[in-house]
Amino acid sequence: MQINDLSARIKANEQAITGAIQRVVASGWLVLGPEVKQFESAFAQYLGTEHCISVANGTDAIELALRSFGVGPGDRVATVANASMYTATAAQAIGAQPFFLDVDPDTRNITLIEVERAIAAGVRFVVATHLYGLAAPEILQIAQRCADSGVKLLEDCAQAHGARVDGRMVGTFGDAASFSFYPTKNLGALGDGGAVTTRHADIAERIRRLRQYGWTDKYKVEFAGARNTRLDEMQAAVLSAFLPGLDAGNERRREIAARYNAGIRHPQIQLPVAAGPEYVGHLYVLRSAQRDSLRQHLRAEGIASDIHYPIPDHRQPVFGDLYADVHLPNTERLATEILTLPCYPEMTDAQVDQVVASVNSWRP
Numbered sequence: 001m002q003i004n005d006l007s008a009r010i011k012a013n014e015q016a017i018t019g020a021i022q023r024v025v026a027s028g029w030l031v032l033g034p035e036v037k038q039f040e041s042a043f044a045q046y047l048g049t050e051h052c053i054s055v056a057n058g059t060d061a062i063e064l065a066l067r068s069f070g071v072g073p074g075d076r077v078a079t080v081a082n083a084s085m086y087t088a089t090a091a092q093a094i095g096a097q098p099f100f101l102d103v104d105p106d107t108r109n110i111t112l113i114e115v116e117r118a119i120a121a122g123v124r125f126v127v128a129t130h131l132y133g134l135a136a137p138e139i140l141q142i143a144q145r146c147a148d149s150g151v152k153l154l155e156d157c158a159q160a161h162g163a164r165v166d167g168r169m170v171g172t173f174g175d176a177a178s179f180s181f182y183p184t185k186n187l188g189a190l191g192d193g194g195a196v197t198t199r200h201a202d203i204a205e206r207i208r209r210l211r212q213y214g215w216t217d218k219y220k221v222e223f224a225g226a227r228n229t230r231l232d233e234m235q236a237a238v239l240s241a242f243l244p245g246l247d248a249g250n251e252r253r254r255e256i257a258a259r260y261n262a263g264i265r266h267p268q269i270q271l272p273v274a275a276g277p278e279y280v281g282h283l284y285v286l287r288s289a290q291r292d293s294l295r296q297h298l299r300a301e302g303i304a305s306d307i308h309y310p311i312p313d314h315r316q317p318v319f320g321d322l323y324a325d326v327h328l329p330n331t332e333r334l335a336t337e338i339l340t341l342p343c344y345p346e347m348t349d350a351q352v353d354q355v356v357a358s359v360n361s362w363r364p
């Protein structure tokens with residue numbers, strides 16, 4: 001069994017996809033045209049926010065959002081270190097440095113107390129990643145604390161499209177939010193894609209310029225630090241075809257996670273927090289001190305698993321010894337214990353039960 005099955009999703013949506021692509025081909029408009037406008041407005045409406053500015057991928061969305069906040073060379077950007085370096089990569093592209101935060105061991109998410117530590121250290125920019133599809137439980141308090149301190153907050157929602165806290169979508173709590181539409185995300189294109197969303201018109205305007213050479217008018221460059229990072233019409237049309245199915249897909253992911261949590265019974269396994277509207281099942285990640293043995297057992301049973309993510313950011317080889325003095329005990333421990341099981345909407349109950357039985361038959 002695979003960890004994901006994109007061909008099943010494509011097959012299930014073949015007509016809608018073909019229709020979307022044919023519409024674009026017939027229109028002859030390929031980049032930043034009516035399909036992009038249509039998707040941007042539909043996605044903003046889905047979230048309950050004002051503006052959506054699409055870009056080429058989720059990492060560019062983080063970078064442009066940070067630039068729109070005024071992040072520049074030498075600035076520090078607070079981020080967790082267990083989300084695969086995307087924020088650190090975006091910060092580095094600006095010449096800024098990540099300021100790494102530890103996570104809560106149970107929710108694996110950013111915490112208010114760590115944000116407080118960053119603010120006390122003088123950090124003025126925070127990225128809150130809603131990891132594995134679980135909304136950061138303290139996002140309301142974090143947003144309030146940042147607003148009170150004049151600290152800009154970006155929510156990275158690349159794994160949490162459609163997760164809600166108190167009836168509000170993630171992405172509507174901070175000053176802006178970044179999304180990825182990479183094919184395996186809960187809302188995924190048939191290629192790369194991303195977006196920044198915000199309720200602030202000035203931030204939206206800056207990002208619209210930053211995504212296209214810094215133009216204020218055609219061929220007139222007024223904005224420094226700009227990029228070329230656009231969503232194409234084909235991907236926008238495909239995303240418009242997938243958006244109406246996002247909530248149902250999230251619901252199915254939640255069902256699968258609930259089936260795992262109800263079925264897996266093992267003294268050496270700790271199950272994740274994986275229920276409620278706050279969770280959209282992007283990844284189902286359990287915990288075991290003998291994770292490698294479990295992974296081997298599953299492989300022998302023909303079941304794929306993965307580790308999201310094996311190397312904490314502050315220990316990535318690219319940094320050398322730069323963060324040798326930074327210690328994030330929860331993050332470091334989790335990296336050695338986490339294991340991701342298959343969890344995607346096209347999985348059948350029988351497949352889920354097969355994974356449950358294999359996990360339960362593991363004898364470490």
Ligand SMILES: *Cc1c(COP(=O)(O)O)cnc(C)c1O
Nearest residue numbers: 057058059083086158159180182
């Ligand atoms: C996928 C992902 C990104 C980056 O998105 P790309 O489109 O691959 O650049 C950023 N943050 C998180 C949490 C992600 O999961």
